[in-house]
Amino acid sequence: MTEFERIAKFFAPLAQEDPGAIGLTDDAAVISVSDGTELVVSVDSVVAGVHFPDDETSGFIARKALRVGLSDLAAMGASPRGYLICLAGGRELDQEWFRGFAEGLSIDQSVLRCPLLGGDTVAKRGPLTVSTTVFGEVPRATELRRSGAKVGDRIFISGSIGDAALGLRVLQGTISETDEAVRAYLLDRYRLPEPRLRLGTQLRGLANAAIDVSDGLISDLGHMCVASGVGSVVRTASLPFSLAARALIAADPSRLTMALTGGDDYEILFTVPGDRLATVSGLATRLNLTLTEFGEIVAGEEVLVLDPNDRPLELNVTGYKHY
Amino acid sequence: MTEFERIAKFFAPLAQEDPGAIGLTDDAAVISVSDGTELVVSVDSVVAGVHFPDDETSGFIARKALRVGLSDLAAMGASPRGYLICLAGGRELDQEWFRGFAEGLSIDQSVLRCPLLGGDTVAKRGPLTVSTTVFGEVPRATELRRSGAKVGDRIFISGSIGDAALGLRVLQGTISETDEAVRAYLLDRYRLPEPRLRLGTQLRGLANAAIDVSDGLISDLGHMCVASGVGSVVRTASLPFSLAARALIAADPSRLTMALTGGDDYEILFTVPGDRLATVSGLATRLNLTLTEFGEIVAGEEVLVLDPNDRPLELNVTGYKHY
DSSP states (O other): OOHHHHIIIIIGGGGSSOGGGGGGOSSSEEEEOOTTEEEEEEEEEEEBTTTBOTTOOHHHHHHHHHHHHHHHHHHHTOEEEEEEEEEEEOTTOOHHHHHHHHHHHHHHHHHTTOOEEEEEEEEOSSSOEEEEEEEEEEETTOOOOGGGOOTTOEEEEESOSSHHHHHHHHHHTSSOOOOHHHHHHHHHHHHSOOOOHHHHHHHTTTOSEEEEOSSOHHHHHHHHHHHHTOEEEEEGGGOOOOHHHHHHHHHOTTHHHHHHHOOOOOOEEEEEOGGGHHHHHHHHHHHTOOEEEEEEEESSSOEEEEOTTSOBOOOOOOOOOOO | OOHHHHIIIIIGGGGSSOGGGGGGOSSSEEEEOOTTEEEEEEEEEEEBTTTBOTTOOHHHHHHHHHHHHHHHHHHHTOEEEEEEEEEEEOTTOOHHHHHHHHHHHHHHHHHTTOOEEEEEEEEOSSSOEEEEEEEEEEETTOOOOGGGOOTTOEEEEESOSSHHHHHHHHHHTSSOOOOHHHHHHHHHHHHSOOOOHHHHHHHTTTOSEEEEOSSOHHHHHHHHHHHHTOEEEEEGGGOOOOHHHHHHHHHOTTHHHHHHHOOOOOOEEEEEOGGGHHHHHHHHHHHTOOEEEEEEEESSSOEEEEOTTSOBOOOOOOOOOOO
């Protein structure tokens, strides 16, 4: 099967929704941007053995690659417009592999409303590398940035924190959880993050700053604080943990650190001035999504983490991502 | 040196020109598209040992990666707006490597007027992979496509053909050319292709179809013919060869096939109706760039290649790219 046959069979069907993709038959794609809007763009690479296990199925690789990219759009308050995908891999990428990969993309791009616009495939030695470029749209000058946090802002997080990091340990076997429902829930949270796209667009004009949690809650809060020139206080007692995470942390309290620093959550961390808290609460109800206040922006440059007894907690934060 | 220090030291200076890059400190970049224009986007990956030698310097890797991307914009008639770059590599990527890589980008992005907007770096085993996403702008609905060729169009190529393919053989040692000037010229054409950006924008409204020659002249003409539903006749006697290529082909006529099918030229192949030939001639003068007519679009679906004696030439065209 030549590259052209592969594109025609597996990828062109994913590109029919947007005429700007030119059916994947040209040198580039064309994106029409509505007057008064701006385009938001981001690129992320994921690598076998680093960001997902070597034996992950091609469908899940595809879906995670797309979702990780879309999470960046969510954090900027953008609505998806399309994506490009680049594959670099070896002989293991046979027809069945591509079929699964395209099926994974197909499922997620229809749910997440983000058509394929183009891509590239190259043959090479070494581990599979997938680079995804995502495009989103925002009304001009309304995009959320991580640099807007102000002293006095309350700090919120969507969903729950730590599930992915714990799920990774379950996958690696370093947490030997036996409850099948707990295993399945945590593995799913690791393999298939949920980009908070609807939340992102609703935070425009409401949040002062936003970032998606990819490196770990405390690392990414630190990135926001550096960009904003502020400090912060985190109350771990207020953090939202799933029932599964709560049980695992109760069994071994050292897992609290893992949950706070482990990364791969892809939840949205955002700050809101004190006079807009009611709007956040209404938004949570409307989206049916937990939005939890867990800290405050303060003067200075320190990220102070308080343990469940409100004593300072020392964390060794690296932000290094590994699977 | 952490990823953040590396970004601040080497890459942030490349992103100062466009405020939409947000100094590479946020989740994504913002591209403001002028009213009445469209964005053109393309992504290409290059891999060590496939698209460039394993021992290529980081500066030349950077420049070739950017130029290959910009060549796609040229073929669409777009003006560069910016680029994203993704690096996936191992321990060989030390500080000196990054310094050279950033210097290479710096040289080319100022010459080619295309600022860095964002990127990603991931650590992995195996050969270095560089993915470049480029953004260009065209007035709405004026982009050049490969699908517009019409029966009767004359076929043109910019610059000269085959230098890169011959340069690769010199680099690999399978052509043992001893003239230092010939060697240097051909190697340079292979290592540092020239994206024909000024030509591309001038071809809007003039050419019926355009494509950049990456897979090889005959392959890419074939892609254009398939997309346009036409055939073509190529007169090799009319093709533009450099003095260096001409000498090598004279010494071994089998190298003609190499020049026609070898790829990596990154010249622009375009078709023009017969009544616009004078405009092409004026354009060549204005750009000081050779634009050579070498064939014609005909009915059918065959790419008929005539040898220097106007007899049909059989070519085994694969379009497979290798260094």
